[in-house]
Amino acid sequence: MSGNQVRITDVVARDGFQIEPNPVPTDVKVEVINALGAAGIHGIEVTSFVHPKAVPQMSDAEAVMGQIKRFPGTTYSVLVPNLRGAQRALATNPDQVNLVVSASESHNRANLRRGTFETLEDYKAVSDLVHQAGVPLQGGIATSFGCPFEGRIPTDRLLTVVKRYVELGVQAVSLADTTGMANPVQVRRLVGLVRERWPGLELHLHFHNTRGMGLANVYAGFLEGITDFDASLGGIGGCPFAPGATGNICTEDTVHMFSEMGVSTGIDLDALMAFARQMEQKLGHELPGQVIKAGKTSELHSLPPNVVL
Amino acid sequence: MSGNQVRITDVVARDGFQIEPNPVPTDVKVEVINALGAAGIHGIEVTSFVHPKAVPQMSDAEAVMGQIKRFPGTTYSVLVPNLRGAQRALATNPDQVNLVVSASESHNRANLRRGTFETLEDYKAVSDLVHQAGVPLQGGIATSFGCPFEGRIPTDRLLTVVKRYVELGVQAVSLADTTGMANPVQVRRLVGLVRERWPGLELHLHFHNTRGMGLANVYAGFLEGITDFDASLGGIGGCPFAPGATGNICTEDTVHMFSEMGVSTGIDLDALMAFARQMEQKLGHELPGQVIKAGKTSELHSLPPNVVL
Numbered sequence A, B: 001m002s003g004n005q006v007r008i009t010d011v012v013a014r015d016g017f018q019i020e021p022n023p024v025p026t027d028v029k030v031e032v033i034n035a036l037g038a039a040g041i042h043g044i045e046v047t048s049f050v051h052p053k054a055v056p057q058m059s060d061a062e063a064v065m066g067q068i069k070r071f072p073g074t075t076y077s078v079l080v081p082n083l084r085g086a087q088r089a090l091a092t093n094p095d096q097v098n099l100v101v102s103a104s105e106s107h108n109r110a111n112l113r114r115g116t117f118e119t120l121e122d123y124k125a126v127s128d129l130v131h132q133a134g135v136p137l138q139g140g141i142a143t144s145f146g147c148p149f150e151g152r153i154p155t156d157r158l159l160t161v162v163k164r165y166v167e168l169g170v171q172a173v174s175l176a177d178t179t180g181m182a183n184p185v186q187v188r189r190l191v192g193l194v195r196e197r198w199p200g201l202e203l204h205l206h207f208h209n210t211r212g213m214g215l216a217n218v219y220a221g222f223l224e225g226i227t228d229f230d231a232s233l234g235g236i237g238g239c240p241f242a243p244g245a246t247g248n249i250c251t252e253d254t255v256h257m258f259s260e261m262g263v264s265t266g267i268d269l270d271a272l273m274a275f276a277r278q279m280e281q282k283l284g285h286e287l288p289g290q291v292i293k294a295g296k297t298s299e300l301h302s303l304p305p306n307v308v309l
Helices: A012-019 A026-038 A061-067 A083-090 A105-112 A116-132 A155-167 A184-197 A214-223 A251-260 A269-283 B012-019 B026-038 B061-067 B083-090 B105-112 B116-132 B155-167 B184-197 B214-223 B251-260 B269-283
Strands: A007-010 A043-048 A075-079 A096-102 A137-142 A172-176 A202-206 A228-231 B007-010 B043-048 B075-079 B096-102 B137-142 B172-176 B202-206 B228-231
Touching: A007 A251, A012 A026, A012 A043, A026 A043, A026 A061, A026 A269, A043 A061, A061 A075, A061 A083, A083 A096, A083 A116, A096 A105, A096 A116, A105 A116, A105 A137, A116 A137, A116 A155, A137 A155, A155 A172, A155 A184, A172 A184, A172 A228, A184 A202, A184 A214, A184 B251, A202 A214, A214 A251, A214 B214, A228 A251, A251 A269, A251 B184, B007 B251, B012 B026, B012 B043, B026 B043, B026 B061, B026 B269, B043 B061, B061 B075, B061 B083, B083 B096, B083 B116, B096 B105, B096 B116, B105 B116, B105 B137, B116 B137, B116 B155, B137 B155, B155 B172, B155 B184, B172 B184, B172 B228, B184 B202, B184 B214, B202 B214, B214 B251, B228 B251, B251 B269
Parallel strands: A007 A043, A007 A228, A043 A075, A075 A096, A096 A137, A137 A172, A172 A202, A202 A228, B007 B043, B007 B228, B043 B075, B075 B096, B096 B137, B137 B172, B172 B202, B202 B228
Antiparallel strands: none
């Protein structure tokens, strides 16, 4: 994307719901995905084709893909962890397949039970299969900005992971701040390094607001020319390492910030906000989103009656 | 302040506690102020010398000023709304007196029952008195980035308010985003305009996180060379127009972001976090601060026991 336009991919149905304390029924997932599509969101990460025993919350992946409405302006992507997942995913006709590997060895082993570069080797067969099906592929890099077990990731290691993805022929790479460890200075530095080495590569950013810097990091990425960001409706989600902490940045808050900055998203913010407020009720707990509580900056208030102008 | 160093002024005892649902006892205020001073915070807005009937939460202004410990590296400032407030304030020996006027006419009338420029006229007598006492004066401008009743403030009007403060001989001007309406692009534009016209003027920024953009706005201000920011311990505070919405940006989160960005504050972040966690208990409700929930980025976690490296 070029110029004064950004694209938002909502990840609530995958990254957000995966960490909800209570399982989210399939029809609620479908309703959320359809509402996001109707509001004109650019992308939705619909589900993950992981083994149902590994992530029970995603055991309805086929059902969700089968029941959603597909809006023409929205890219419906799915996450796959391996060849079996890719086979299942392709049978549901996704617009895009997302891979993920952690930049840090320990986080990858905790998540996928094998090393970062072993995983990337295994993705060769996955990418072959997905390419044969003519489906675009995105390479996600978890813990790009820091690992909860290891801390900062050596830059060379991160760039090597990007390189492997480029060799696999991905259409885009997504740098993910999985547990909210990024800061604006670091975002600009790492984005700058990737941009310098692969100027033509489509680069996405996925931030969490775990330490309050979510939108500051979005702004930092935008200053470096990034126009593709992930976010989660209502800020639904969390952090497995800190109960009560915030997870993904909030979709409405992100859309609102860009709108206030004069950057178009084309998304119907009012519709998003109305639906996020409903989600607060449906999930039975408060959500971290701020704009659903405060209203948009443009929503003015009446003067107190005793004020004489 | 120059170079790679920022200064944080904590406003919890005034801006934060003013909106707490239950009155905060004097000894709790004193304890908080002393903890902030001990942690090496650069400034504390201790209290406001308003009429006790107007703001009952600040009726203990003299008592608070009389009981706090004064740490040598900390500037203890007080807010005054008029000449009577200034007389009361000066009797307590503050390091700095803060004035505030709203850039928007309606907000100023709602707050102070007179117009913006009438208020600034009245401040002439106040500034004379404060200058005679040899105490530095700061001019705060509420609703600098937007008014909940009127929306955006015409730039010329804002610059005229700055000009009046400069004519009053203030040492610094503070642009306040009273109800969290600022965005990063606007922050850079307005700061740039003020800087261009008064290059030598000390400029402070006071942000709220009402719509999630608080730290993005801090980063935007920092990019324009601003090194003085207000924040509130734990993010204590709120928004009178939106019950449940967030108020002031959080002191620990702000200090943490700068620390992560490699910008020194000299503040003891661990001490701040420990004390903010206590405040959550003392006030009996959750606070908006994120770092107290998630821990610092540098606080790493143990690998799950089943992970083989």
